Amino acid sequence: MTANPVARRHFVRMVITSALLAVSSLAALAQTSVADIALYEGADRQARLLEGAKKEGGLTIYSSATNEDMQAMIKAFEQKYPGVKIKFWRSDSESILQRAVIEARGNHNEFDIAETSGGTLEALYLEKLLQVVKSPVLADISDKAKFPHAAWTGSRFQIQTVAYNTNQVKKADLPKSWRDLADPKWKGKLGIELDDAEWFGVVVRYIGEAEGLKLFKEIATKNGVSVRKGHTLLANLTASGEVPLALGVYDYKIQQMKRAGAPIDVYDLDPVTVHPVGIALAAKSPHPHAALLFFDFLLSDGQKIYVEQNTQPTNITVKPEPKNAIFINFGTSLEVSEKWVKLFKETFGGASKR
Numbered sequence: 001m002t003a004n005p006v007a008r009r010h011f012v013r014m015v016i017t018s019a020l021l022a023v024s025s026l027a028a029l030a031q032t033s034v035a036d037i038a039l040y041e042g043a044d045r046q047a048r049l050l051e052g053a054k055k056e057g058g059l060t061i062y063s064s065a066t067n068e069d070m071q072a073m074i075k076a077f078e079q080k081y082p083g084v085k086i087k088f089w090r091s092d093s094e095s096i097l098q099r100a101v102i103e104a105r106g107n108h109n110e111f112d113i114a115e116t117s118g119g120t121l122e123a124l125y126l127e128k129l130l131q132v133v134k135s136p137v138l139a140d141i142s143d144k145a146k147f148p149h150a151a152w153t154g155s156r157f158q159i160q161t162v163a164y165n166t167n168q169v170k171k172a173d174l175p176k177s178w179r180d181l182a183d184p185k186w187k188g189k190l191g192i193e194l195d196d197a198e199w200f201g202v203v204v205r206y207i208g209e210a211e212g213l214k215l216f217k218e219i220a221t222k223n224g225v226s227v228r229k230g231h232t233l234l235a236n237l238t239a240s241g242e243v244p245l246a247l248g249v250y251d252y253k254i255q256q257m258k259r260a261g262a263p264i265d266v267y268d269l270d271p272v273t274v275h276p277v278g279i280a281l282a283a284k285s286p287h288p289h290a291a292l293l294f295f296d297f298l299l300s301d302g303q304k305i306y307v308e309q310n311t312q313p314t315n316i317t318v319k320p321e322p323k324n325a326i327f328i329n330f331g332t333s334l335e336v337s338e339k340w341v342k343l344f345k346e347t348f349g350g351a352s353k354r
Contacts, residue, residue, distance in 0.1 A: 052289025
């Protein structure tokens with residue numbers, strides 16, 4: 001620093017003034033509530049989000065997407081918004097719910113965005129942990145991915161179907177109906193995912209509740225159904241041949257594996273079910289500006305990345321919503337959900353869970 005006393009005093013004043021301005025700016029940012037930011041619809045919305053995100057420096061996402069799929073999304077986002085970095089914690093939807101609730105009860109809120117199953121987001125909404133967002137990109141989202149409470153929005157449609165190992169199951173031998181799965185030839189060859197109670201409920205009601213429950217109990221008793229934790233695991237076991245025929249698998253994952261050369265394919269048994277996986281802003285988001293930038297990105301530019309990943313987007317300007325499918329509504333009462341969890345366990349409870 002210069003030895004000139006006047007110049008030195010001037011320099012010190014400049015440093016103090018700059019520091020005070022920075023503190024004032026951060027204080028103003030802190031005083032603006034998450035709700036104020038999320039509900040703002042002014043013409044300068046994007047400019048405000050960019051300015052705030054640069055000051056925040058990044059955001060934290062809790063997601064049940066595979067690491068590979070989410071990393072592609074993160075890379076594209078960070079390229080578009082340099083200096084806004086994403087911290088990504090990946091786990092299953094149940095663990096995301098547990099962690100978010102525990103943090104909230106301890107008044108230690110870390111996540112900004114939750115990207116996971118509709119059932120988990122619905123539970124987070126009931127816990128009052130989510131903030132309604134008003135964004136211009138929502139106009140392009142399928143009505144089937146939006147809900148009256150508007151606490152979360154479907155970001156991708158998860159199509160559930162049947163998968164089979166093409167080395168072990170001939171196409172001509174595939175079941176023509178659910179009733180065919182009671183045939184002894186399927187003994188020891190069937191698998192299902194541990195948390196597919198909602199899917200199970202849709203299929204049973206499609207068949208007819210009493211008849212459907214009776215049929216699946218017969219299938220489980222006669223032929224056994226291996227219950228596995230994780231849809232990706234179930235898909236991998238089908239590709240390896242350990243589970244020759246898997247029920248309720250995610251279509252996009254099978255398509256990815258098939259494209260990579262795995263001996264696996266999908267086969268539709270009516271009904272083909274679809275449920276939204278969604279995105280939501282945390283009610284106490286530590287970095288709301290950056291979080292909203294990602295919210296908008298995932299529902300616009302990110303939708304094209306979903307298509308590249310064989311995933312069905314919810315943005316109808318990118319790809320039309322699935323036809324001839326039954327959409328699972330996660331807005332139903334907890335009593336209804338609990339009913340199907342109970343019936344699922346009663347039906348497949350004797351099967352192996354690994």
